[in-house]
Amino acid sequence: MQEFTYPYKYPKNYKGSGVPTTLSTIDEVPKTFTPIEINNLILKNRIVVSPMCQYSCKNNSGLMNDWHLIHYSNFAKGGAALIIFESTAVQQEGRISYADAGVWDDCHIPSMRKIIDSIHSFDTCVGIQLSHAGRKASTQPPFLENSRQSIPENDPSGNGWKVVGPSPIRYNDNMSMPREMSVEDIHNTIQAFKDAAIRSLKAGFDFIEIHAAHGYLINQFLSPTSNKRTDQYGGNFVNRIRILLEIIESVRSVWPRNKALGVRLSCEEWTNDGWNMEDTIHLVEILNQLGTIDLIDCSSGGNSSNQKINVSPMYQTPFANSIKSIINTPLRTSGGSSSSSSSTESGDSRTKNQIKVSTVGLITSGNEIESILQDGKADIVMVGRQFLRNPFSVYQFANDLNVKIDYQLQYYLAQRK
Known part of the structure; x- marks a missing residue:
């Protein structure tokens, strides 16, 4: 534990x-509360706060503020192992809304560092989700009126801008028609992800997640429903995944190899003609061979207004389970023989099991988390809205599993019933 800024040290038996701490009616620690290592990132348990947009930055600045400081620090006090900051735009026009967080300028670093330092003081790791909204940009925050439609670029409020995408195909009739990105635009965006990674390193993040899900820019390139290009970034599968692979390569060139890097995927578009699980499996096989990704975060949907999702508790966990089975398959060398490792261009030796898999989506209890982990369907579990309902959900999960954990020291009286 790091020593907090109080006039005393933590007790020697306090683990954080x-x-x-001690167990009550069970003989061993539930897997939920066992540590795990992702690359060199050690998580104290398997519970991660999923990225959740807060739409709370002022004056189109992209600057995080005291809302974010309190919001994220609460999760850290509550015992989450890793907190991933909300979708953070790598370019100003890549924001979902005018109130989104950004990392397109060095001016964003100090406010982020303040929050990161607070989270680290509670022995919790911090990640950032790097994103570009593409054709789903320039909208109202979802809790305001008219949130399901675009703000025009010439809106008197000054809160709208021209949106871009792989092809001039709008998300729905209430959204703006995107301008088709030129190859130069694409290269500039790839560079923006790289620059954002450099800033993330300077700010002190432990983990980066590249947002390639939920119908945002990278996902738009991946899917044949939103990408109708005929150049090297469109058409066949290899061309449609090119931008993601180039972003990963660009980010990894500046993000140290010993620091964890992940990608969030919409494994299924939930439409007949969209990106599907077979495509995801093919992509993950490629990512696995490249050896530059440490975590595959399995989500779904968001790229088609025609999606039909069968929502139920843990409904996305089967996607993670399928990806996990791929990750656990022995690598093949170029000669075709089985091997437990593969050499990358940088000379790293890497085994399949080094890539971890996470699941997310309507997971609200400790028993659900434990069942996922015990069945080997995922390595970690990301929890979103349940943390909004209760920032101290980790305490609830421990109660669900009948295991005693340390609370934040100043809250120790809450452990007594």
Whole structure:
């Protein structure tokens, strides 16, 4: 534990919020509360706060503020192992809304560092989700009126701008028609992800997640429903995934090899003619061979207004389970023989099991988390809206599993019933 800024040291037997202490009626620690290593990132338990947009930056600045400081620090006090900051735009026109967080300028670093330092003081790791909204940009925050439609670029409020995408195909009739990106635009965006990674390193993040899901720019390139290009970034599968592979390569060129890097995928578009699980499996096989990704975050949907999702508890976990089975398949060398490792261009040796898999989506109890982990369907579990309902959900999960964990020291009285 890091020593907090109080006039005393933590007790010697205090392990930190979210870490098991003594057990009550069970013989071993639930897997939920066992540590895990992702690359060199050590998580104290398997519970991660999923990225969730807050739409709380002022004056089109992209600057995080005291709302974000309190919001994220609460999850850290509550014992989460890793907190991933909300979708953060790598370019100003890549924001979902005018109130989104950004990392397109060095001016964003100090406010982020303040929050990161706070989270680290509670022995919790911090990640950032790098994103570009593409054709789904320039909208109202979802909790305001007219949130399901675009703000025009000439809107008197000054809160709208021209949106871009792989092809001039709008998301729905209430959204703006995107301008088709030129190859130069694409290269500039790839560079923006790289520059954002450099800033993320300077700010002190432990983990980067590249947002390639939920119908945002990278996902738009991946899917044949939104990408009708005929150049090297469109058409066949290889061309449609090119931008993601180039972004990963660009980010990894500046993000140290010993720091964890992940990608969030919409494994299924939930339409007949869209990106599907077979495409995801093919992509993950390629990512696995490249050896530059440490975590595959399995989500779904968001790229088609025609999607039909059968929502139920843990409904996305089967996607993670399928990806996990691929990750656990032995690598093949170029000669075709089985091997437990593969050499990358940088000379790294890497095994399949080094890539971890996460699941997310309507997971609200400790028993659900434990069942996913015990069945080997995922390595970690990301929790979103449940943390909004209760920032101290880790305490609830421990109660669900009948395991005693340390609370934040100043809240120790809450452990007594």
